[in-house]
Amino acid sequence: MSGELEQQSGLVGRRPTLTEMLGRAARLRCPRCGEGKLFKAWFRMHTECSGCHFHYERAPGYFLGASYISYGITALTITLIFILGRFQFGATANQLIIPLAVLALLLPLSMFRHARGIWMAFDCYFDSSVLADEDRPR
């Protein structure tokens, strides 16, 4: 019975592509099936997918990797805005520092959920054992 459901949902025989998993991350959905929601509140995640029972947090501290994604996007954004503001619009460094400091605080908070989704997508894509492990009985 569950085999038929897995066949119908496409879980067996085909791994999702990175593009599919990143699309699911953008929609804050399970990287494995794309059905279950990742979050039940802004900062609170579900423990597993409601659609395929994929366990989201693989190990304690698993989502530390999401902070690297958040940091990278924040650093890149602030650098680009600084360069544009300084050299395209002629702003001084003193004029830019307060808005960029505020952005450095707010941007990681605003992308917290998507950073976790992207982290899971990359982890599932580059570590082929991630999705395979979920098929084994515990």
Ligand SMILES: [Zn+2]
């Ligand atoms: Zn799922």
